[in-house]
Amino acid sequence: MKPMLTLTEFSQIKALSDPFRAEIMMRLMEKPYTGQQLSEYFGMSRAKIHYHLKDLEKNGLIEIVHTEEKNGIIQKFYQSVASGFTPAENLLPHQDVGEYSRQMFLQMNDRTRRHILSAPEESFIMEKASEDPSQWNFVGSIWEISATKEQFKKWVNKYFDLMEELIDLAKDAEKNPDSNVYFISTTALQIDEPSMQRYKKEEKNPD
Numbered sequence: 001m002k003p004m005l006t007l008t009e010f011s012q013i014k015a016l017s018d019p020f021r022a023e024i025m026m027r028l029m030e031k032p033y034t035g036q037q038l039s040e041y042f043g044m045s046r047a048k049i050h051y052h053l054k055d056l057e058k059n060g061l062i063e064i065v066h067t068e069e070k071n072g073i074i075q076k077f078y079q080s081v082a083s084g085f086t087p088a089e090n091l092l093p094h095q096d097v098g099e100y101s102r103q104m105f106l107q108m109n110d111r112t113r114r115h116i117l118s119a120p121e122e123s124f125i126m127e128k129a130s131e132d133p134s135q136w137n138f139v140g141s142i143w144e145i146s147a148t149k150e151q152f153k154k155w156v157n158k159y160f161d162l163m164e165e166l167i168d169l170a171k172d173a174e175k176n177p178d179s180n181v182y183f184i185s186t187t188a189l190q191i192d193e194p195s196m197q198r199y200k201k202e203e204k205n206p207d
Contacts, residue, residue, distance in 0.1 A: 001029075005061075005082035012059045013087060013096040021052055022103035025061065025080055026111055032065050032077035053078055061085075105187060112185040119183075144196045152188075159186070 007013055015021055027033060027041065035053055039046045056062045057078070066077040085104075087097045127137055147155075163184075173179040 001080065002082040004084045004086055006088050007085055007091065008088045009059065010091065010096065012061060012085075013091060013100050015055055015059045015061060016085065017096050017099040017103060018052075019103050019106070021056060022100075022107045023110075024049075024052055024056070025104075026107040028062055028078055028080040029083060032079040034075045034077055036075065105189070108185065109187060112183070115183045115185075142196075144191075144194060156188070 007016075016025065023042075024038065027038065033041070035046055035049045038044075038053075039049045042049070053062065057064075061081060062078045063081050064076045065079045068075050068077075085100075087100075091097055123138060128135065130136070133139075170179075
């Protein structure tokens with residue numbers, strides 16, 4: 001699976017702009033599924049699931065990664081071709097691109113919610129009280145900041161550099177019996193108007 005795939009056709013954007021297909025894609029980014037497994041997961045007929053899978057496969061968004069025989073029937077396992085998707089420059093700006101991004105954001109946040117609900121109790125217990133972030137074993141925060149597009153993009157670049165640093169730092173962690181699996185979800189986007197207000201105490205001039 002590629003880390004990122006550039007979408008070059010409007011048909012790809014249109015396929016991912018559908019809320020249900022966006023939800024299927026999130027499942028197929030996690031692991032391979034058969035049409036039957038997705039049918040059971042979503043409580044939908046195999047015919048309808050097959051229709052959506054064929055459209056996603058036709059647009060080069062998913063692929064068959066494994067087959068196995070069960071009761072004389074060949075089962076096909078589908079998986080996303082990439083962990084993420086980005087539109088090509090010639091597709092910008094376009095209404096469908098924005099709707100695709102909105103649907104993927106919604107599905108990612110739903111995935112985050114499911115992980116929060118299923119996480120073990122120990123995930124939410126601090127080992128010791130501290131105001132030093134380096135001592136925290138989980139992170140949960142909401143920020144609202146005014147910035148120019150250039151400033152925001154500069155921060156995004158640093159954020160991905162930091163994630164690459166963590167990936168490199170923990171590249172051998174799976175071999176360590178004391179290692180844990182951490183789920184990191186980040187949402188950052190422009191909004192219409194401020195939703196958070198901070199009271200600023202006026203400083204009195206000394207007489």
